[in-house]
Amino acid sequence: MDTGTAYGLPAPTWKKELTEVGPGTPMGELLRRYWHPVGLAADAGSIPRKVRALGEDLVLFRDGLGRAGLVYPHCAHRGASLYYGKTEAQGIRCCYHGWLFDTEGHCLEQPCEAGGGPRRDKVRQPWYPVKERYGLVYAYMGPPEKKPLLPRYECLEVLAEGEFIDADDSSIGSGGAVIAPCNWLQHYENVVDPFHVPILHGSFSGAQFTSQMASMPQVQFSTTALGVKVTSQRMMEDGRIFHRVTEAAVPTLRVVPNPRVGTYGMVESIGWVLPIDDTSYRIYTAGRVTEKGGLTKFRSRFNGKSWAELTEEEHQRYPGDYETQVSQGPIAHHSEEHFATSDKGIALLRRFLEQQLKAVAAGADPAGTAFGEEAAYVRFEAGNFLI
Secondary structure, eight states, X not given: OOOSOSTTOOOOOOOHHHHOOSTTSHHHHHHTTSEEEEXXXXXXXXXXXEEEETTEEEEEEEOTTSOEEEEOSBOTTTOOBGGGOEEOSSSEEOTTTOOEEOTTOXXXXXXXXXXXXXXXXXXXXXXXXXXXXXXXXXXXXXXXXXXXXXXXXXXXXXXXXXXXXXXXXXXXXXXXXXXXXXXXXXXXXXXXXXXXXXXXXXXXXXXXXXXXXXXXXXXXXEEOSSEEEEEEEEEOTTSOEXXXXXXXXXXXXXXXXXXXXXXXXXXXXXXXXXXXXXXXXXXXXXXXXXXXXXXXXXSOOXXXXXXXXXXXXXXXXXXXXXXXXXXXXXXXXXXXXXXXXXXXXHHHHHHHHHHHHHHHHTTOXXXXXXXXXXXXXXXXXXXXXXX
């Protein structure tokens, strides 16, 4: 009798506590204790822009004084969307009855009311704090009394001569479209999975990276104060050792040195994996460059083509990170997984995240939330090195 067929397979399940990011969910509440990029600095402009982050729809804008604002889309008056509003010197004005709100939601004018609205100070449009750094707009969407400092990262603070920081919103590192139609964790876990590199990126899809990345590495996994570190070593033909360190750090940081190994040293960029909702994500990146748009050199190539240039058949013949992760489903079927020793990094990362969920549930501050300037200055070990 045949056994092991697909007949009667139980419905797959997933770790909801790790994947679901909406308000009130365990992971949603954990992620809301950190700052997340929600756009490029240029996205906050005089024309309101729709933003979706952590399962919430919001409106991003910049007032005439240059202040960025992020507000709940439905006007506190009658619910018309502020996406259709008009930005002015002091804030954003609703197109329906003209109520004006500043970047922190204070109602400044109610033009249809006598005297401009004598009770306007009793109304406040829901809003979130925003800060700008590294060419990105960051939002804090958590409890106000728990708001940490926005971190500074050494790899983006220490610049060599001729270097400057550039930002990118095209999801560098996803291996495909700007918005990936799958759960954020499927990509985040990929950061601590070095063994897929010589298989997927080295032989299966052709050599996407340099020869240094093609061989099977000797790997050590370890937990850090901020997440999980992967140390890979490969023997070079000249006898030297290619020493590569990659890190996944809270909240969603992919600290991945350039796989094309153009230079050696400290990691060049950081990517923030923004969960748009439970079944989609995008990546914002900031990094050291010497020319505008220099971060685009980090994008993967498939048989000499960009991902968007591939035909459907070529997507099959040259799959990359996007194809492997999206094909796991909108949310990966964790109940059907069979872990092996090479998956230690993923197991460590899930365990680390679970520990942070418990910390938040117990009323403690999760890892990486800093309330002093010294603690908010973050150093990573990530980079490409020759020994």
